[in-house]
Amino acid sequence: MKQTGIKKKSTFNQNLPFLIMCLPVMFYVICFKFLPLFGMVVSFKDYNYIDGIWGSPWVGLKHFEFFFSSNDVYHILGNTVGYFFLFYIVKTICSIAVAFMFYFVASNKALKYYQTVYTLPNFISWVLVAYIAFTLFSSEYGMMNTIIEAFGGEAISWYSEPKYWPVILLFFHVWQAVGMNCIIYYAALMGIDESLIEAAKLDGANLRQIIWHIMIPTITPIISILAILAVGSIMTAGFGLFYQVPMDSAALYPTTDVIDTYIYRTLVSGNMGQTSAVGMFQSLVGGFLLLLVNGIVKKISPDNAVF
Amino acid sequence: MNKRNKTAQAFLNIYLALSTLLFIIPFVIIISTSLTNESVVMRYGYSPIIREFSADAYKYVFKNGQNIVQAYGVTAFFAFGGTLLDNVIMALCGYSISREKFTYKKWIVYPLIFTMIFHGGLAPTYLIYTKVFGLKDNILVYFVAGMVSAYTIFIYRAFFKQVPVSLSESAELDGASEMQIFAKIMLPLSLPTFATYSFMGLMTRWNSFETTLYYISDKKLYTLQYLLQLILKEAEFIKQSMQLVPGSVQAAEIPMETVKFAMCVVAAGPMVAIFPFFQRYFSKGVMVGAVKG
Numbered sequence: 001m002k003q004t005g006i007k008k009k010s011t012f013n014q015n016l017p018f019l020i021m022c023l024p025v026m027f028y029v030i031c032f033k034f035l036p037l038f039g040m041v042v043s044f045k046d047y048n049y050i051d052g053i054w055g056s057p058w059v060g061l062k063h064f065e066f067f068f069s070s071n072d073v074y075h076i077l078g079n080t081v082g083y084f085f086l087f088y089i090v091k092t093i094c095s096i097a098v099a100f101m102f103y104f105v106a107s108n109k110a111l112k113y114y115q116t117v118y119t120l121p122n123f124i125s126w127v128l129v130a131y132i133a134f135t136l137f138s139s140e141y142g143m144m145n146t147i148i149e150a151f152g153g154e155a156i157s158w159y160s161e162p163k164y165w166p167v168i169l170l171f172f173h174v175w176q177a178v179g180m181n182c183i184i185y186y187a188a189l190m191g192i193d194e195s196l197i198e199a200a201k202l203d204g205a206n207l208r209q210i211i212w213h214i215m216i217p218t219i220t221p222i223i224s225i226l227a228i229l230a231v232g233s234i235m236t237a238g239f240g241l242f243y244q245v246p247m248d249s250a251a252l253y254p255t256t257d258v259i260d261t262y263i264y265r266t267l268v269s270g271n272m273g274q275t276s277a278v279g280m281f282q283s284l285v286g287g288f289l290l291l292l293v294n295g296i297v298k299k300i301s302p303d304n305a306v307f
Numbered sequence: 308m309n310k311r312n313k314t315a316q317a318f319l320n321i322y323l324a325l326s327t328l329l330f331i332i333p334f335v336i337i338i339s340t341s342l343t344n345e346s347v348v349m350r351y352g353y354s355p356i357i358r359e360f361s362a363d364a365y366k367y368v369f370k371n372g373q374n375i376v377q378a379y380g381v382t383a384f385f386a387f388g389g390t391l392l393d394n395v396i397m398a399l400c401g402y403s404i405s406r407e408k409f410t411y412k413k414w415i416v417y418p419l420i421f422t423m424i425f426h427g428g429l430a431p432t433y434l435i436y437t438k439v440f441g442l443k444d445n446i447l448v449y450f451v452a453g454m455v456s457a458y459t460i461f462i463y464r465a466f467f468k469q470v471p472v473s474l475s476e477s478a479e480l481d482g483a484s485e486m487q488i489f490a491k492i493m494l495p496l497s498l499p500t501f502a503t504y505s506f507m508g509l510m511t512r513w514n515s516f517e518t519t520l521y522y523i524s525d526k527k528l529y530t531l532q533y534l535l536q537l538i539l540k541e542a543e544f545i546k547q548s549m550q551l552v553p554g555s556v557q558a559a560e561i562p563m564e565t566v567k568f569a570m571c572v573v574a575a576g577p578m579v580a581i582f583p584f585f586q587r588y589f590s591k592g593v594m595v596g597a598v599k600g
Contacts, residue, residue, distance in 0.1 A: 015411045017485035018403035022415050025400040028455045029418055036427025036435045053434055101323060106316055110323075116583055117327040119590075120334075123582035125514035127536045128575050131568070132333040134539060135340065141352035141564065143336065175329070183590050239517060247540055263429050267521075272430050279428025287425040307420045307461070 043280045047272035063277035072262065080258045084234045086166070087173045092223065094178050099185035100211070118179030126240030129172055133245050137168070160251040169256065172245055184226070188219040225304045228297055232290035232306075235259060235282045334579075341365070341569040345562035364562050364569035374526075374534060375574055382513060382531045385449035390508040393454050394501055401463025402489050407472075419457040433521060444525045452518045453511070459504055466500045467493060499591075506588040513578055531574045538570050 043063055045056040067073055098118065105111045121129070136143050137158035145155040158164060192215060200210050237258035246256040259282055266275040290306070298305040335355045340348060344361040351358060368375070404412045427435070442448035470493065478488050494501070519533035529537075537544045 011410060014408055018406060018409035019411065021399045021403040021485065021489065024396040025455055025460065026415065026418075028396070028451075029422060031440070032432075032436070032451055032454070033422045033426070034418070035439065036432040037425065039427055039431025039435045042431060042434065047434075052438065101319060104315075104319055105323065107320070110320055114323050114327060116586060117330045119586055120330050120579075120583060122589070123510060123514075124575070124579055125516065125532045125535075127514075127516055127532045127539070128571070128579070130536065131337060131539055131571050135333070135336045135353040138353070141348060143353055146352040146354070179330075180589065244516075244536060264520075267429055267433065272434060275430035276428060279430055283426050283428050290424055306458070307423060 040276060040280050042272050043277040045273055047276075059273070063273045064281070066274065067278055067281070072257075075254060076257055076259055076262050079255065080237045081234060083166075083169070083237055083258060086170060088227070088230055090170060091174050091177050091181060092227070094174050095182040096185050096219070096223070098178055098182040099189055100215075102182065102186050103189045115179070118182070120179070121176045122180045124176075126244040129176060129241070130244040130247060133168065133172060134247070159247060159249045162252050162255040165246060165252055165255045169241060169245065173241060176241075184222065185219055188222050189215060192218050221301070225297055225301055228293050228300075229304070229306065232293045233286065234289060235286040237261075239264065337568050337571055341565055341572050343565060345565050348564050361565070364565035365573075367561060367566050368569045368573055372573070374529070375531075375570065377527060378529050378531045378534045378574070381446065381449075381528055385446065385530075386509055386512040389450045389454065389512055390505050392450065393508055394459075394505050397455060397460045397504075398463050398494065398497060398501060399489065401460045402467045402493050403485075404460075405464045405467035406475075406485075419460060423457045429521070436522065443522055444528065445522075446528055448522045449512075449518055449530070452522070453515070462504070463497070463500065466497055470496060503588045503591050506585050510582060510589070535571060535574050538567055 039053060042053055042056070044058055044060060045053075046059050046062075047053070047056045051057070102111060102114065105114065134142070139145060139155060139157045139159065142158065144158065149155055156164075158168075196214055197210055200214055205213070237260050239260040242256055242258050242261050243264065246252045248261075249256075259278065263275055263278050263282070266278065294306050332355055336353055339355050339357045340353045341364055342360060342362065343354070343357050344359040345363065347359045348354075400415065403409050404415055406412075426432075436448065436451065437443040440451075442451060474492060475488050478492055483491070514532060516530065516532035516536055519528070519530045523529065523533070
């Protein structure tokens with residue numbers, strides 16, 4: 001009895017300094033990450049400011065039913081998932097293409113310049129990207145309309161024509177991400193054993209054969225693992241791009257509204273229960289997808305698993 | 308391989324050099340427009356070429372730049388302060404869960420993993436932050452929002468795990484406490500990792516507008532990016548920030564279009580010019596994030 005008491009005490013003493021070191025993070029996690037999880041109860045309540053989070057009346061699944069029976073649900077979820085796949089596929093293809101081009105550049109100075117310029121958009125905010133989009137698409141002074149009119153065409157009111165925006169958003173997403181994204185594939189290419197390529201050349205392989213039979217197969221594992229992991233974020237479209245670049249223009253919602261912008265607008269309208277319900281749906285779907293893809297990656301390549 | 312083929316190299320380099328214009332011209336358009344005479348902009352639209360030079364827009368911005376100066380102050384304060392605080396506590400936590408001796412570590416690790424999987428969402432977070440912690444219109448919200456990433460903590464842990472155990476053991480024999488080992492040995496060793504994640508954190512904070520959008524309505528607490536998006540979206544905001552009465556003669560004289568872009572250059576320019584010099588830190592961070600170990 002006494003023995004175990006002493007033992008327990010000494011393990012505790014051994015752990016104490018570490019517990020103290022973790023204290024700031026744990027304090028933060030409990031207050032600012034876990035407490036909001038309890039706040040999710042407002043998804044099942046008609047929140048009002050007087051009764052507060054705990055006092056407001058319960059309404060069951062009303063908010064969920066409202067969201068899933070509204071007309072918005074199809075275009076919002078469709079846009080969110082559609083943009084995810086569109087963005088991911090185009091971005092990956094572009095990044096791999098750029099990585100290959102970088103790989104073949106002989107001059108180190110030139111390569112350094114290309115890499116620096118390509119990564120430039122990664123350092124700017126979505127607000128600045130919105131400015132750039134505005135210089136191109138402003139209906140009064142935008143470059144696009146200037147060019148169209150110079151060729152005798154009719155000016156387009158870009159910020160009220162939803163049909164152009166999938167392409168515009170795709171362009172800015174890839175524009176912003178490609179420089180950083182290609183680094184991963186470039187590093188994978190740099191990791192290829194030179195002697196393998198030399199041997200293939202001695203056997204008379206041409207460049208296309210080397211790319212198809214040596215280089216592509218070497219980077220395939222990393223491409224597939226990153227793709228699987230990416231599916232975990234299918235439900236988070238990214239607020240910055242979709243809120244800032246279309247300048248929150250209501251006319252564009254059919255093609256620019258995604259779950260994150262919808263949640264923000266519902267919050268602004270003051271309907272806490274509704275906002276929380278949609279957010280809870282997003283969090284649950286995203287969470288389970290992440291668990292799923294992490295489980296898959298853990299089986300194929302444990303080193304790449306997130307946790 | 309075909310690195311020695313001159314024609315192929317020439318084509319590749321011409322193509323890549325032309326493609327870099329896609330990344331440079333957008334910035335040139337913004338800078339050129341801010342330096343062009345307002346009436347020329349009205350006539351020919353935004354353009355990468357300066358047809359008629361004029362610094363009028365900048366004169367207005369510098370004469371009435373209190374908003375921008377204030378936003379610079381707020382942004383710099385929380386971006387630098389928040390990032391430093393964030394990385395110190397994350398490194399502390401990452402170090403302690405890297406140690407074998409810490410037998411209770413699962414009590415820390417599992418909750419952290421949980422935060423990576425599920426989050427409360429915007430509305431519950433908003434309610435708890437404002438109602439329970441009173442963070443509405445409070446500068447502290449900038450420190451709290453987006454702090455502590457479990458992912459980064461695990462990267463710190465992976466780093467500290469690589470450090471040979473003999474290092475901390477010999478320090479222990481000399482009577483150093485865990486805190487001393489961390490501060491005197493581990494933190495200096497982790498400086499490259501620390502710098503990488505500090506720069507990434509700094510960039511994220513500097514470029515964020517969301518926190519202001521959700522929690523701040525007090526003009527004194529606006530961040531640069533939030534101020535910028537107001538300038539872009541609301542022409543009236545420029546007039547207000549110039550402290551002129553809308554509709555008055557003076558207000559009508561403001562070169563609105565060019566002032567918009569001059570403000571953009573003044574507010575965003577310095578950091579955009581500085582960040583690329585720290586590119587290697589970001590590249591390193593991307594690599595670690597993509598292929599751990």
